Amino acid sequence: MFTQPVPTLARDGDAIVVLDQTRLPFRTEQRRLATLAAVATAIHSMEVRGAPLIGATAAFGVAIALIADGSDAQLDIALQTLAATRPTAVNLHWALGRMEARLRPLPASARLDAAWAEAETIRAGDAETCAAIGAHGVALLEAVAARRNGPVRVMTHCNAGWLATCGAGTALAPVYAAHARGIAVHVWVSETRPRNQGLLTAWELREAGVPHSVIADNAAGILLARGEVDLVITGADRVAANGDSANKVGTYLKALAAREHGVPFHIAAPLSTIDFACPDGAAIPIEDRGPAEVRSVQGVAVDGSVQNVALVPDTTGAANPAFDVTPARLITSIITERGASPPGRLRDLFPEAP
Numbered sequence: 001m002f003t004q005p006v007p008t009l010a011r012d013g014d015a016i017v018v019l020d021q022t023r024l025p026f027r028t029e030q031r032r033l034a035t036l037a038a039v040a041t042a043i044h045s046m047e048v049r050g051a052p053l054i055g056a057t058a059a060f061g062v063a064i065a066l067i068a069d070g071s072d073a074q075l076d077i078a079l080q081t082l083a084a085t086r087p088t089a090v091n092l093h094w095a096l097g098r099m100e101a102r103l104r105p106l107p108a109s110a111r112l113d114a115a116w117a118e119a120e121t122i123r124a125g126d127a128e129t130c131a132a133i134g135a136h137g138v139a140l141l142e143a144v145a146a147r148r149n150g151p152v153r154v155m156t157h158c159n160a161g162w163l164a165t166c167g168a169g170t171a172l173a174p175v176y177a178a179h180a181r182g183i184a185v186h187v188w189v190s191e192t193r194p195r196n197q198g199l200l201t202a203w204e205l206r207e208a209g210v211p212h213s214v215i216a217d218n219a220a221g222i223l224l225a226r227g228e229v230d231l232v233i234t235g236a237d238r239v240a241a242n243g244d245s246a247n248k249v250g251t252y253l254k255a256l257a258a259r260e261h262g263v264p265f266h267i268a269a270p271l272s273t274i275d276f277a278c279p280d281g282a283a284i285p286i287e288d289r290g291p292a293e294v295r296s297v298q299g300v301a302v303d304g305s306v307q308n309v310a311l312v313p314d315t316t317g318a319a320n321p322a323f324d325v326t327p328a329r330l331i332t333s334i335i336t337e338r339g340a341s342p343p344g345r346l347r348d349l350f351p352e353a354p
C-alpha cells in the first residue's frame with residue numbers, strides 16, 4: 001500500500017491534523033483543526049482540497065462538532081455547516097450522508113465514539129480505494145509500455161494525487177503503480193490556473209522521483225497535436241449517472257483536444273465521486289469562486305516569503321468558474337476501484353449503489 005510522505009489527514013486526540021495546501025509547494029506546514037468552524041473554513045479556503053480528502057475531512061469535522069454534545073440539533077448544525085463549504089465535489093455529501101446514516105439512529109450519548117470510528121473508516125477506506133484504482137489503471141500504462149520504446153507519456157490536469165486523497169490519489173495512482181513496477185513514465189502537468197493545483201502535482205511527482213514537466217495550461221493542445229501524449233488521465237469531482245464528469249476547469253478543453261488527435265482520455269474516480277442521482281452534467285453545480293483568484297497569483301518573493309502578487313488592478317473584470325464538465329462521449333473510460341468502465345456503463349460496476 002502507498003504510504004503518504006506526510007499524512008494529508010490524521011486524528012490527534014480531540015482534533016485533526018491536516019496539511020495546509022495553500023502553503024504548498026513552497027512550504028510543508030501542518031495545521032491542527034479543533035473546532036467545526038476551523039474544519040469548515042479549512043475546506044472552504046482550500047487549505048484542505050481534493051474531492052476525496054474534502055469528504056474524509058468533513059467526516060472528522062462532524063466528530064469534532066459532536067464533542068460539545070451529541071444532540072440532534074448539534075448534528076444538524078455540523079452537517080449543514082460542512083455541506084455548505086464547497087458545492088461541486090460530491091464526495092463531501094457522500095461522506096456527510098454516511099455520517100448521518102450511522103449517527104442519526106443512535107442515542108446522543110453514543111454518537112461521539114461512533115462518529116470518530118465512522119470517520120476513520122471513511123479515511124482508511126479511501127486509501128484502499130486509491131490503491132484499487134491504481135491497480136486497475138496501471139494496465140493502461142502497461143499496454144502503452146508494451147508497444148513503444150521510451151517512457152509512457154501521461155497528461156494530467158489539476159491535482160488528483162495523494163494530496164487530494166487519503167491514499168495514493170486517483171489519477172496519479174496508476175502513475176505511482178507503474179513507477180513502482182519499473183515502467184518509465186513521463187507526466188505532462190498543466191499548471192491549472194487560477195489556483196495552480198498542477199504545481200502540487202509537480203511537487204508530488206518530484207518527491208516521488210517520477211519524471212514530469214510543468215506546462216502552461218494553454219500548451220496542452222500543441223503536445224496532443226504533436227503526438228507527444230499517449231493518454232490523458234484526470235480525476236473528477238462529480239461523475240453523473242450518464243458518465244458526464246465535472247473536474248477542475250480546463251479539463252474539458254483537454255478532452256476536446258485529445259478526441260481531435262485520437263488520444264485516449266480517462267477519468268479516475270471512486271464510487272464516492274459518482275452521483276447516480278444526478279442524471280447528467282447539466283445538473284452538476286459548478287462552483288464560482290469569485291474574481292480575486294484570477295486577478296492574482298501566489299509565489300515566493302526574493303526574500304523567501306510566500307506572497308500573493310496582483311496581475312491586474314482589482315477593478316479589472318474577471319470570472320472564475322472553478323470546474324467544467326466533460327461530456328461522456330469524450331471519455332474513453334472511467335477507472336474506479338472496481339475496474340475501468342465505459343462512462344455509460346458505470347451502473348454495471350456498482351449495481352447496489354443508491
Ligand SMILES: CSC[C@@H](O)[C@@H](O)C(=O)COP(=O)(O)O
Pocket residue numbers: 046049050051052157158159160161164170171197234235236237247248322
Ligand atoms: C481527486 S479530486 C479531483 C481533481 O481532479 C480536481 O478537480 C481537484 O483537485 C479538485 O479541485 P480543488 O478545487 O483543488 O479541490
